[in-house]
Amino acid sequence: MRVQEIPRAEFLGNYFDYRPGEHVNIIAPTGAGKSHFLYQLTERAMAEYPALRVCSLMPKPSDSTTESWAHNLGLAETPVWPPKRHFWEPEPAGHVLWPRHIKDDEARNRAHIGDQFRHAVNDLYWQGSSLTFADDSYLIGVIYGLNSELDRHWIAGRSNNASLFTSLQKPSGTLQGAVSSFAYDSPTHMFFGRDNDERNLRRISEIGLSQIDPDQIKSVVRNLRVHRIGNSAVSEMLYLDRRGPYTAIIGI
Ligand SMILES: Nc1ncnc2c1ncn2[C@@H]1O[C@H](COP(=O)(O)OP(=O)(O)OP(=O)(O)O)[C@@H](O)[C@H]1O
Numbered sequence: 685m686r687v688q689e690i691p692r693a694e695f696l697g698n699y700f701d702y703r704p705g706e707h708v709n710i711i712a713p714t715g716a717g718k719s720h721f722l723y724q725l726t727e728r729a730m731a732e733y734p735a736l737r738v739c740s741l742m743p744k745p746s747d748s749t750t751e752s753w754a755h756n757l758g759l760a761e762t763p764v765w766p767p768k769r770h771f772w773e774p775e776p777a778g779h780v781l782w783p784r785h786i787k788d789d790e791a792r793n794r795a796h797i798g799d800q801f802r803h804a805v806n807d808l809y810w811q812g813s814s815l816t817f818a819d820d821s822y823l824i825g826v827i828y829g830l831n832s833e834l835d836r837h838w839i840a841g842r843s844n845n846a847s848l849f850t851s852l853q854k855p856s857g858t859l860q861g862a863v864s865s866f867a868y869d870s871p872t873h874m875f876f877g878r879d880n881d882e883r884n885l886r887r888i889s890e891i892g893l894s895q896i897d898p899d900q901i902k903s904v905v906r907n908l909r910v911h912r913i914g915n916s917a918v919s920e921m922l923y924l925d926r927r928g929p930y931t932a933i934i935g936i
């Protein structure tokens with residue numbers, strides 16, 4: 685397998701061939717540029733399919749990458765779902781669902797955030813023609829309890845044109861909860877950032893695309909280049925397009 689290198693702008697402009705109902709998953713360590721890239725992919729999808737209902741689920745109390753992209757893409761922030769509407773405001777291009785965190789009561793916090801996310805994910809799934817952006821699917825699935833809703837999207841979203849775009853830091857999850865195998869088997873578009881943890885590499889290489897050699901996936905992912913940007917080590921991404929399968933390294 686020869687892995688071609690494609691600059692990011694060229695990939696976004698010419699090669700990212702997203703169709704409604706397809707899923708995306710980006711797996712990379714913290715600070716590798718997952719959120720930024722997932723928003724870039726979402727921006728392309730929105731440009732091509734302006735009628736898509738877009739909602740980004742934000743499980744962290746704050747995230748500057750999400751704040752600036754919400755602004756860029758015209759996504760209105762809402763702390764609850766469904767969002768409150770004012771008749772004098774134009775319909776936004778989409779939403780960021782950013783529930784308020786309850787600091788001193790973790791059980792109530794989990795229940796409250798989980799409920800808001802569940803309302804939105806159900807809505808987006810049943811109405812279809814949607815793009816659910818679940819940034820950090822471990823937090824959303826395991827900590828806030830939406831694993832079965834995410835699985836339903838992975839498995840059956842395609843037939844409703846309900847896409848799931850997610851990111852993940854650790855490919856296997858933790859002792860608190862495992863990452864669903866559907867997060868590997870269902871996305872048409874998979875991206876991996878540089879990782880040199882042997883366990884993570886093993887999981888990534890088991891993606892099960894028969895024409896692609898697991899050892900080669902490991903060695904490409906281990907050797908992806910990173911750029912230091914502020915405090916972050918932003919990574920090139922290995923792209924696997926399940927339809928081919930095709931592979932490429934996407935620049936920063
Ligand atoms: N391709 C890029 N070009 C320029 N800056 C980038 C690029 N990708 C990411 N950044 C910047 O690097 C920082 C980290 O990116 P980002 O927040 O997307 O990482 P992340 O993997 O989502 O991190 P976390 O795991 O903490 O959520 C941000 O300040 C972001 O704006």
Ligand SMILES: [Mg+2]
Binds near residue numbers: 718719720749819
């Ligand atoms: Mg992020």
